[in-house]
Amino acid sequence: MRIRGHATFLRLPRILDTLEQLPAHRPIELNLSGLRHLDHACMSALQNWADQHNAHTVQPERTRVSA
Secondary structure (H helix, E strand, O other): OEEEEEEOOOOHHHHHHHHHOOOOOOOOOEEEEEEEEEOHHHHHHHHHHHHHHHOOOOOOOOEEOOO
């Protein structure tokens, strides 16, 4: 899944709703390279989602952040 633009606490409910609709039994790759801004609240929420998702998948998903 690719997230682009600004990932802030204002968009967080929409992002989390989208992530929750993804199948729990399949590995998901979060591609954050298209982000222009990622605030602390959103990064924490994405990491928490990834940790929970990894608990239910065989292969962990990767999270990419451009430097």
